[in-house]
Amino acid sequence: MGLLVEGKWQDRWYDTKESGGRFVRSQSQWRDWVTRDGSPAQGRRRGFQAEPGRYHLYVSLACPWAHRTLIFRALKKLEDVISVSVVHPFMGENGWTFDRAEGATGDALYGFDFLHQIYTKADPAYSGRVTVPVLWDKKEQTIVNNESSEIIRMLNSAFDEWGDANEDFYPQALRGEIDAINDFVYPTINNGVYRAGFATTQDAYEEAFGELFAALDRVEDILSRQRYLVGRRMTEADWRLFTTLVRFDPVYVGHFKCNLRRIADYPNLSNYLRELYQVPGVAGTVDLDHIKTHYYASHVTINPTRIVPVGPALDYDAPHDRERFARAG
Numbered sequence: 001m002g003l004l005v006e007g008k009w010q011d012r013w014y015d016t017k018e019s020g021g022r023f024v025r026s027q028s029q030w031r032d033w034v035t036r037d038g039s040p041a042q043g044r045r046r047g048f049q050a051e052p053g054r055y056h057l058y059v060s061l062a063c064p065w066a067h068r069t070l071i072f073r074a075l076k077k078l079e080d081v082i083s084v085s086v087v088h089p090f091m092g093e094n095g096w097t098f099d100r101a102e103g104a105t106g107d108a109l110y111g112f113d114f115l116h117q118i119y120t121k122a123d124p125a126y127s128g129r130v131t132v133p134v135l136w137d138k139k140e141q142t143i144v145n146n147e148s149s150e151i152i153r154m155l156n157s158a159f160d161e162w163g164d165a166n167e168d169f170y171p172q173a174l175r176g177e178i179d180a181i182n183d184f185v186y187p188t189i190n191n192g193v194y195r196a197g198f199a200t201t202q203d204a205y206e207e208a209f210g211e212l213f214a215a216l217d218r219v220e221d222i223l224s225r226q227r228y229l230v231g232r233r234m235t236e237a238d239w240r241l242f243t244t245l246v247r248f249d250p251v252y253v254g255h256f257k258c259n260l261r262r263i264a265d266y267p268n269l270s271n272y273l274r275e276l277y278q279v280p281g282v283a284g285t286v287d288l289d290h291i292k293t294h295y296y297a298s299h300v301t302i303n304p305t306r307i308v309p310v311g312p313a314l315d316y317d318a319p320h321d322r323e324r325f326a327r328a329g
């Protein structure tokens, strides 16, 4: 675990001293956009045009943020349009590596050893964290964007000439509602589990823990009345929640001490989780071995023995009851 300082790798754990023991996630720095016509994103000078075969995703199968991009690539049928390299699940003193393991592909483009080499290839003087996902442009040999919430928006629409244009997870008419759900799910649930798990004071942990379970109760209530987070239609908001839910019982309950309740204890959330898991293409993006190995083995300050628990028994393929609610289309 570490970061780049002016292009040099330094092995360092998150610093929570300045923030009263609270984990504060840093902002992603590459924020350009791939667009249909190559026009730059608002306020940006550089534009990137959508083309098949031009872009590459660097992901970890363990990471919930990277997982979003793999789900959108699968649901939008972009497997032949956007290629992927998968890092090794263990993140140690060198950060993410391209070591080979079951499901870890190595670096398909340059044969690098470490993900930080991708960052310094794009900017030899880069300072900051070296995170997945990364959307890489093979033509310009640079990083386009390393913020998952933006990458999924690009995958949702910019590549429609080659992908499945009928699927739209961020429809114009629902954007306000989707944004509102995301604005509450991100800090309290998606990042909330990390805020609980990476807290280094009791107060910081309890603050995150309280907000997390209040938010899960609220989502359980929404899902007791309607099929999806914004009503009858499956949207981006559901997929953003899904990547946290699928990791919750196997990892966050124990490793991040999010143990008031399991997702299995919430009737609506657990059925909803199974429905989303069973959407064609999605189960193939879920790798519970990478997920468990990454968290339990990499976060040595939380789990010094690096022992990976064997359980819990999970069956995301079990039937769900969500057909009791109407769905659109």
Ligand SMILES: N[C@@H](CCC(=O)N[C@@H](CS)C(=O)NCC(=O)O)C(=O)O
Pocket: 001, 002, 028, 062, 063, 064, 065, 066, 095, 129, 130, 131, 132, 133, 146, 147, 148, 149
């Ligand atoms: N805001 C980013 C967060 C990405 C992120 O933090 N990824 C984690 C893995 S789950 C990572 O690569 N962490 C490495 C580090 O912080 O050094 C996004 O959503 O894309």
